[in-house]
Amino acid sequence: MGVLILLVIGVFFFNNSYMMADDASQDFAMIPVNDTMAVCFESFDDTRKMLYEVNGGDSTPEPTPIIYFVTPTYPRREQIAEITRLGQTLMHVPHLHWIVADDTDSCNRVLNSLLKRFGIPYTHIASPMPAFYRTKKLVPRGVANRRAALAWIRNNNKRSGVLYFGDDDNTFDLKLFSEIRTTKKVSMFPVGLIGDYAVSTPVVKNGKVEGFFDSWPAKRKWPVDMAGFAVSLEYMAASPNVTMPFKAGYEEDEFLKSIGLRMQDIEPKASNCTEVLVWHTQTKNNKPPKVRISAGALQDDKANLGVLLKQLGAMGVSHISQSEGTVAQITKDGKSKSLLSWFS
Template identity: 60%
Template structure:
């Protein structure tokens, strides 16, 4: 079978046999809205409707009442100029939030609002990312007591982990790494929500010996103040762009957060994915679980406590995608809309219900848990800087903790650090001088 490839971003999506009428409508609308290079910019929808056009009303008015209303012309033109300025100045996702994006301002929470949805899915990814470091060679000699060469024929799993600076970041990545150390033929894509590269993280990832790519992929500033903020979206979009830029079409894509818990059997299961595989995720919302409903070996519905009109109400950790299948869809995307990232991503790859492959013993087993660590602010302790020199380990220890974002020492702030000996607190000078 020849390898699939990513079509150019301006090439129309090739149609496939599909008995799902809604999917056909989506692809038709995506093809209609996608424009080739050099084509005119998309027009503002309400200007295209003659009967509702402000200019049309202006022309009627001027014909009826003459020059008395001609003074409205500068105001209308100014309004149109302002709308056009907003349309072409702001980013695509900002235009969507303003009701100016895609194919209209309708809600995309249901199939009735397909114009807005198509506007999201027909735009190519253009994410801000910076390649910090990469390790392309597996430095592990053995995995699960077998030499690495015995795994040469396995498909590679591209394990995408969005992360962001916080007190728990480094310990959670460390915990996840010690799960991934047991998984052969895996490339770890770590995308950090940070403007610059984290040198400490570079050294840490390299030290594990797992093939990896470290990306800096900050969230666009216009989304940072949103509540809730679309956390992790820029990171996953950056990873999708990284895969596309390298034309990687052989392997399995999986989105794995740094605070989840993974059964090692999960990796053997998803490695068999032909198109899209799905499985239940534990610790999700009110039901304590989210996942497919399987009848006679086929996915027929979904169990999730938050539907919100989503066609695919699944958790990000509850599915895997074959890259060869995904490569058929040049406009793979994920919108900045909290709660709808999974649904819109799966729509962008043209998924049908009858294509889903249930895993985890017909979705009866939990192989991934949505565990979460309670987040706290980094600690600050009062510990005089004169005692953070080479006379003890404390100087090096707190420098390391500060780099990791866990804790820092201060001469004036925070509770005073207690040093004890024989069960009794002692002054720093007594112990360290």
Template identity: 60%
Template sequence: MPSAHYFPLELHASDDDQDCEEQEQLVDTDHRSSMLSNQYNLHYHPQLADYDNDNRTTELGMGMAPRLSRPGSSRRRYWLPMLIIASFCVIFYLMFSSQALGLGGSFNDGDDDFEPHSGQGKRWVPFPYQVSEFKFLTNEHKIENQNSSSSHALNESLHICSESHEDRRLYMQDKPHSAYAQLPVIYFVTPTYPRREQIPELTRLAHTLLHVPRIHWLVANDYERCDTYMDMLLNRFGIPFTHLSSPMPHKFRSTKPAPRGVANRRAALQWIRQHNLTNGVLYFGDDDNTYDLRLFSEIRQTQRVSMFPVGLIADYAVSGPVVRDGKVVAFLDSWVAGRRWPVDMAGFAVNLAYMSLYPNVNMPYKPGYEEDLFLRSIGLHIDQIEPRGMNCTEVLVWHTQTKSKKAPIVRLEKKFLDGRSNLGALFRSLKEMGVASVSDTEGPLATISKNGKGKAHSYFLS
């Protein structure tokens, strides 16, 4: 990307200064050496030039004292040039400070030749409340962005519901976890939200992660408060985890499409920043995907950014890099939409040491462009991408989605949900998970059968 050049403003003599010099030349040379005439020159007002030149000799010849300009006029002569110079200084300051704070500039989507940030002289500059386009340059330049309606400042507050850094699993892949002590940690970020399928999908994902050594599971829930059932669930698996409450801002909930999962991932990025983590690998793993265990061995080797195909994506049923001679040269995706990096969220991993070079890493609230703008925020260049999965010939992650349905209400008299059967405890658990609930008056009547014949539940429970 071409450099942004700035030229200092040149200070020129103002018209008022030139007028002052001309007026000083109009002073009678006969009186130039006298103190009174010198004082007269200092306070000579340009607007009185014509009048004074015509009448000054007459006044002096009659013994009249030379007229001095009014104090207010002299102050105006003094302050006018100062105001002009101050205006130039303010304009000069605003031009440079706006660039430094990321309030100006635009992003050229067609420019693929910008250089990554070296990390020297880095500083944390919170993004403004609305961001959609970015320009990321070398340390010789400044990071710029252009305002739109897509992002909040990344340094929002965090709400940690529960956390455990202890790995209580005895074995992974037939080896004790101590055998993997030298491996870099994978920080596996899972955005999730309350729905009927939430707990089953997290359970399924957890049983994949149980086989992965040296992993920390960041589960960010789109919920206004902490979910105690999820706390219990995550703690039960013995995997090191952090449970975050990260609700989507209310102003985005009514937009179509809503930027689902962005607040969750931003919370995880903020958690990583607050812990100053620079050793390990970051991966965004949704709770409804299917993961091949080989994926984790592949992404653990990431030096900057690794990429790989994701199956079951949109019209082509796949999204991923195009590789020639071991290098990524382009991308295959059925929805390009001007994205420089048209990839799925599950199709890349980032080394934290590399990401730490970019203090303005961000994921804006812009549906469909979250991956693209995140990868732009870390200064990614196509030559830096590491193709994984046998040069992107294998699919190691699948975008399998569970069709979401509304949690049903079952009509079952609550008086029967006591200790006389298992149904009371079962439905209480289902309600905690958000899977189903019971009512005395709503929903289809619960039917219990025996020997192929259905009976009202009261037949067996009364």
């Protein structure tokens, strides 16, 4: 069943003495933030069971912890393609609830239809970034979305399971999910394709985390990537002031500080941080092209192009116009003709 909830949360953040490594910043000191979050739709039904049930399903007597997989996303040409790829991965992961938080003022029906098709239990949230931060030189992308997910977890009193932040363009080894599912407090692991070292990872000695290997330390206490840790919800629930500030580059550090993390609490995963199970892949963003196409081609009910191009337009992949843009042509036997000649 669809649920529409509007939550407005006023939060005052603590004063941070720096924005970048050596620069003092007043921009983030005691700024009132009104977070707007609309839950567009959510489903707790799992229709994927045939994909992963083997020999009658899970025989473990203890309930399997649920992974709350939080994905911040935003409207762009590649959004539906990215979510499709990630969703195909998550379809293979049992006991997972996918929280997709979109940086929009209103609910995206195309995105919601796609999420529903996967059969994964999910919550679709519209959580726009406050306008104040969109004009900053360093825009804190994804923060409003992750904050909305944290608010959803808190408001729904989720106190068991594991929280993980997974971007829509990252690449995940399925082994990662079985590793983080056993997180007791905070687990950490390497993330590939990060910075000048090509990896961000805890440094582990004798099974314990001793430090961090990251090419952008920036005076952070916890110099890790957002995809490089998972948090037990039971552990997080003990910190009532958990938050993530709108401070570009320091989101992970301040979040981990807010849950009271200590070095001895960290559980190294991925074979004592010797394996890369998540990659910080990034898709190149391109401006949606404009295709000049005749009205006849769009309205012809015997041809596919009108329906197809309208769907791509709804996804933000391309735009169609009758007066401007790249002229649409059809090719047959090596010869190209304008659409007008085909549909006239």
